[in-house]
Amino acid sequence: MKKLIKLTALLLCIAMLAPTFAGCGLFSAGDDEPEDEFNPPYLDNYYVNNHTPVAKSGGMEVYKYENNDSKTFTLGGNDYHGGIKFWSHVGPLEHPDIEFSLDGQYKNFSFVLCGNGTEKAVSKTVDGKELYYTHLYAIDGAYPTLRGTARELKVVIQIIIDGKVTEEFVLSSYDVAKRYTYDVSGAQTFEVKIVTGDDGFNMYMMEITAWEGEAHETGYVPEPAGNTPVKLVRDLKPYLIPTTSAVEYYPNYASDERNYINMNAVKFEDSIATQISMELVNDTEKCVFFDLEGKYNYLTFTAGAADRTTSYDEGSAWITVYADGKIILEEIISTHDLYKRFTVDVTGCRQLKFAWLTKEGNENFGNAVGGVYGIGDAYVSTTKEALNIIAYASREYPEGPVKMISELGVFGVLSNVEGEAVFDGSTQFKTFSMGGVKYNEGIMLHSMNTMLMSKPATASFNLGGNYKAVSFEVGHISNCNVYENDQIEIYADGELIKTIDVVCHMIPQEYVIDVTGCKHLEFVSGKQTNSLMERPVFGLANLVAYPDGYVKTDLFPERKPEDFGKTCDLIDTFGFYDVYNSHIGQQIGAVGVQDGYYDGTTQKNYFELNGQKMYKGILLKTNIHLELDMAGVAGAGLLGTQLIGPGLLIIALAGSGEAHESALAMANIKNSGYTSVKFTVAMQKDCSGMITQDETTLVIGADDKCMKEITLSKDMKPTTYTVELGEDCERLLFWLDCSLEDNGSHTYAIYDITLNK
8 A cells, every 4th residue: 555655656746747847858748738637635545536435334325536527515515525425224214334444554534524415606607797506416406595404403423443432423414514533543443423313314424535644634625814804695605504494695696586685775785684484383493504614703794674565574583693503692683673783703613603583472473474684794804903894885865855765765664555555756657645646655554453463554764864854745545445543653763753643534734853863763653453444544655854954845846736717627627535435335225335436437437316327426325323333334433523603613533433334525626726616416316225314414524614514305306506615725525424313324416516716
């Protein structure tokens, strides 16, 4: 054996001197350039190239390292060659016991040991574009993003030299690849034996080398760390993401769909994100692993909740950071908070692990989940001073007044609406309506209920402490068919600074609030009730932030109707933004929720009156009043009347919660200049066959004032009325009252509605 080694050394010397000899004319290279020779350092010391280990039990495969085509194993994110794979046999269970014959010839025996093969991202440039593909060897096959075994598996390994147990330790399928060296002076045999633990995963011994003298590093040798911070994901990718972890990192080399995440409206490139959902078992961690190779001293990173604009996406979660299995940081991250930046000591750390876990006691039930959490700006460095040169993710704050959604960005939106709750102003064809006004930039707020609880709607902004005032409009979402009052609470850095009472029949109102020094501005809205029909939908629109205090701007011009002349058709010109007939109106003969409004745009939609088809008008009908507060009733918000002067009544929303089944229609005529309304009302033929009141009251309101009460009776003939609205009327209302004694009214038609100056 010694002669073979000496001969090999001689050949290696000749090979190294060949270029010199060629320059002297002793060797001729010919016309073609010579191919690169396969000649890695210490190749003759690779054990499996010269000997065959024996599997005393279990299974084993041997992989020689002989040329460039030799099988490559990616362990802990790095490539290794020349070794064995071994595993347990099952049925009955037989753990592996691998023996290496040494015959007393060697002083040291070394190898790299790892519990599982993983994938590795490799880049190449094609047509000037950097592409990624995966070089992999994984136990469970190929995964799209550095996937490893579905769960952590552990075994106890014994190192046995000449039949004597020298060392025993636990090997995890999640471990980084680690190099071991043992003194085997004069030893005859070396064994690696699994004595207990989980079955079902492969173990790898690579770069198995036998040394007559001192051991050397072979194959993959870590480069020493420099003074420049190294960015995780960009410069150092994770070596393992368990298949059970809903963890992704961006940019994702498996697809071009996403290259970053947003946290608090700040863009973080080279980031990690995971979704936390309610687990049946509360100790299921979502984790990702990095191999720091023991050469860094400090880790800094930013952690927070990824921005979201859909429903059922809130909660809190623990983020835990481990260095070689030891916890070095624990923190609770909430979807309602601003992101946080951390710096921790990782001196000597090989395996760095980030883990997320649902917060114990987190009240997320039914469709609720814990949120999507992110890590960005994650760097490791050798010195703390080096962290000062990092260009952390940030954004610019415009100097003048700025649109808060399209320019600053909103995060932390929790709203139980179908489709999207946030309107970013990108198109005039994606809008929502409040009081008959269409808005293309704003947020719809609708509180939600799960199986066991209810939650308010929320929307948050990251102001960065750069603004002194914020203006916005608040209103009731048109035709949401839930007529309840509510409140919107506004918090600045967690402190309640304003409460707005929102009335369901109001048209949008503008507010200005002081936010001096505020970083985190949050709007909270929603009654805490499990009844869907008691949870109204409100909107925030035209939000503007002002760095130097509130000033008039033209960022969102106020709607100013053109002059339609002294008289106009109300439905053609303004329309009704809310027409409501009770939600229990699906009973036979009653007016359906959406069937009470006919705008004349199509002949397919009509009602009949005295045998004539009518294509334009409104139908109003109250329903039988029940002394119940039922989930299917939306009429708990009703108009009450209070006499404050001769013939003058204030229309207000009662808060009794009783199920009054009144009906209404509202139109927004703000800034129009019209001072009176003319209309015709008649009873529609009653086909219900149900007991109804022979008389009911129709109230005509201008804003919060009752301008006229009209008694409507059974079989009444078409009658035309003119009602004075006064100057500057903004909201015109038709209200068919349902008193406590009502058994429900007949259906009445209101048509030929004109506005006059």
